[in-house]
Amino acid sequence: MLFLFQDPLGDDHGLAYQYPRAALYQEAGEGFADLLAVAGEAREGRLVLKVRLARYPNPLEGPLGFSLATVVLFLDTAEGGEETLVPGLSTPKGQGWEVAYVLTGFGAERRTPKSEKAPVRAWREGDWVLLDTGLPPGRYGVYGGVGLFDPFAPWYLRPTSPDGGPWTLMAPPGSPPLVDLLAETPLDQARAYETGVLKPLWPQGLYLRRESLLAFALGGLSLILAFLLRKR
Template sequence: MGVLFLFQDPLGDDHGLGYLYPQAALYREAGEGFADLLALAGEARDGKLVLRVRLARYPNPLGGPLGFSLAAVVLHLDTAFGGEEELLPGLRTPKGEGWEVAYLLTGFGAEERTPGGEKRAVPARKAGEWVEVETPLPPGPYGYYGAVGLFDPFAPWYLRPVSPQGGPWTLMAPPGSLPAVDLLAQDPKAQAEAYQSGVLRPMRKGGFPLRRESLVAFALGFLSLGLAFLLRR
């Protein structure tokens, strides 16, 4: 077992750009913070990547077997060149940094999804204040996108929709707003920019993007050094 990365997200930023939560008694009684992402971490276990999510609170009025039931977490991973650039309706990746696999986590389980729409269940568990998702992926230099919304079992990404009027079961937000109240970002400014521009930058260990151009430049530089050494001899 080994910690691969830890990305922290600010406390108390689970309101998008001024979203108002639904007014049903279920949400009023739960209070705030249940959709507030605090951290995303990764560990290597038996050669596989385990994703660990930390939320601020875990109310469970619906009796989710994982110990919470009102939030839904969507994690998109950039594991190769290219990929699908739409993360959620109204939210995209930067050019060339699309995703190849996603993991949806709710209090009722976790599933893996592909850009083509394939779905399959993956193991998940509550471990103290963290919720873990076991992936079949080997550890690698991936990019991570994260979004948290209110759980809706009938919505495409299990994220409760928004409307300008709001309602008992609907988030109040301007027309065209994302169905996510929190995005994985290093600070409030970065999150606000993502909501405003519709482009979310991935979190990467070390901050270096996985780009074909970067690898080509590295290879050419290494080749030049090798040729210079041979010519000197």
């Protein structure tokens, strides 16, 4: 596994969002849009993204075994990029995304900032839902969130409104249509909802920042020089 980002259980209500009032959601119970983890693996030379939700009710009979949630994942793969994630939510300045993936119980799509779409392979492995990005493994910044599935919305995300409704999330004006955000801490998640800016998560371990590699190299050089000077 290249990276694993975990997200708290039971935080799928945005900032006091209220779920739509249609019987479909009342009968489904809680947790179907609760993100627990996003991971990345290298398989056959490509990056595979893995998503885990708390529950997978499937009243609409999605072929991937769930049908009420939509997962959106954005990758920062280069300098610059598109800074708008979804309505009401953006990246920090200069940390935009170059490629996005929309995952529902009915399949997955790859998208670009120019609104280009293409299907990608998605499948289930136990409690994980996976998709093949088609990208080589690399150290990419990751943005992610979960909303409620709407087949007619641009990102397949059910919209928000201050009044809510049978098929609409009740949320403050301008709130993003995501009930859970991938964030480093609950405080970071709350700040993202309050400010409309979500910070990316970056893989650690195998993928070190260029600055960290430089610091490591300089540190090693300093030790070698100190050793040589001591021998004189």
